[in-house]
Amino acid sequence: MANSPGSPESQSETPKLARTPLFDQVVAQNARLTAFAGWEMPVQFSGLKKEHAAVRTAVGIFDISHMGKFAFNGKQLREQLQSLVPSDLTRLQPGQAQYTVLLNPNGGIIDDIIFYYQGEEESGEQRGMMIVNGATCTKDKDWLLAHLDADSVTLQDLSTSKVLIAVQGPLAISHLQPFVKEALAPVKAFGHLEATVLGKPAFIARTGYTGEDGFELMLDPDVGIELWHKLLESGVTPCGLGARDTLRLEAAMALYGQDIDDTTTPLEAG
Template identity: 70%
Template sequence: MANQEETALPLAQTPLYHLALELKARLTSFGGWEMPVQFVGIGQEHAAVRTTAGMFDISHMGKFVLRGKQLVAQLQNLVPSDLSRLRSGEAQYTVLLNPQAGIIDDIIFYYQGEDNDTQQGVLIVNAATTSKDKKWLLQHLDPEQVELQDISRQKILIAVQGPQAVAHLQNLVEADLSQVKAFGHLETKILGEPSFMARTGYTGEDGFEVMLEPEAGVKVWRSLAQAGVIPCGLGARDTLRLEAAMALYGQDIDDNTTPLEAGLGWLVHLDTKGDFIGRDILEQQKTNGVSRRLVGLQMPGRHIARHGYQVLSEGKVVGEITSGTLSPTLGYPIALAYVPTPLSQPGQTLDVEIRGKTYPAVVVKKPFYRAKNRLGK
């Protein structure tokens, strides 16, 4: 049998990797990629996004261009959300489902409208699931109706997030970004280069995600850095998204969790669309209720509930932490966990086992943090 070193694939690097090296970023392995986990420090980077502006290299994420006369109709069968409601320039956060209504991945579909009877859109998926998602899509989309182009390695993505993010970007682009609503998107030029820009993000703050050619992306990154936008790594991205109670695929949601269990019921449009993979399971859960729910937990002191720690009620194990951190913004530990539905109401007291000892936790409403005066809403 070959040893692990012989069989392990080398980590991929994004076109912005050399910029992370220039800044002496601390690197880590993530989803098959070598990515910066922090530049100046997670706390400083987190604070920058909450108070001014930060930027993230998210080029590792999967990027598909989809075209076809029946594009929306074909995708409708794969997700629980009603994509027929989208107009050109709008987007939908949703999930790909397996027959058990488990989440294959959480995705964003950006609908770019119809031209000469051909519909087009951009699909952004998670880095670690790009191959899995592509295989699933090719298995379930009619090749005579839909063409899928994988541009994951051809384009880069930069997420610019924070209260001042739009102002910084506006200095570089031709279009009036104030006219773009939340989850809106457009094609425009940035520093004279073609780009796809979407008012979406994974931090709970306003901002844009910018997709463009690698060489142009390097210029944009350097220009934003010179203007004072703080480079941020995966560490701050994780604490920011957790404060906003945004799910991380592979931890908070996976193939064995349904959107109703995960608190994503707002993505499930049973009343306005027809059949889709996993619909029968979601109909049963809607009628009978779910046995467990993903809840937010707040803990006193500074004892942090980490992924995999057990959740207890009256001394019995009832659940497990999926994500947890010491919230830089709030100053106390927060976590997400699956617990039985009867124990999921805000105010419910529970315990978390940390290194052999139990510490109190209380169920609270999500998100833990909500941006004030968030633009684009």
């Protein structure tokens, strides 16, 4: 007979959800939690409507540390990645990024990603970053490792060692700039830079998943926690996955696993 939902056997078989380094901070803000892609994540704080409106009219902050984060280094990096995506990555200049998709041999979408080109060293090695969906992180990593030349390109998985914070909304710069050494206003949409946040190294991109202006920051956990507190103190609204979903829907942005998957081609996805 199958175990009942409340039995010790069924409880022991329930996979343990992962938690981001910001978990204690979101709990302290009385977040309502949910399971998402194997993570225990905040679905809302003060309420979905309030959080949605805050991003559209002012500024909100999201913990998106569950997303996969890969750092690349190697010769002909763009050219090798080019064979796995339909977009022309070779046209990217240092400091530019491209939203694109990883494709399987049938043209199906393995995942939608953002690739950030960081430039070429004197040695001829190119550097880049890639952000992928949390639910497909392992699948994406395996696919990339299977198709990139291991002798010339290295992939460093930063998914659990870095936090990722999104600061989104028309007032994003005014709230974020006091904590960043470099000027943010000159950074164009889908631009990025290696910056200094609260005196520590960080990666900042003018990207997001809300349809609003804003930035996504990759930081060491201790810096991310400190920045989270300082932004809340400055009046930024903490937002959960619920508002992130309504915001991206309103902006007609696809969600992998719901709107697109490995049976969907880029042409079908529009």
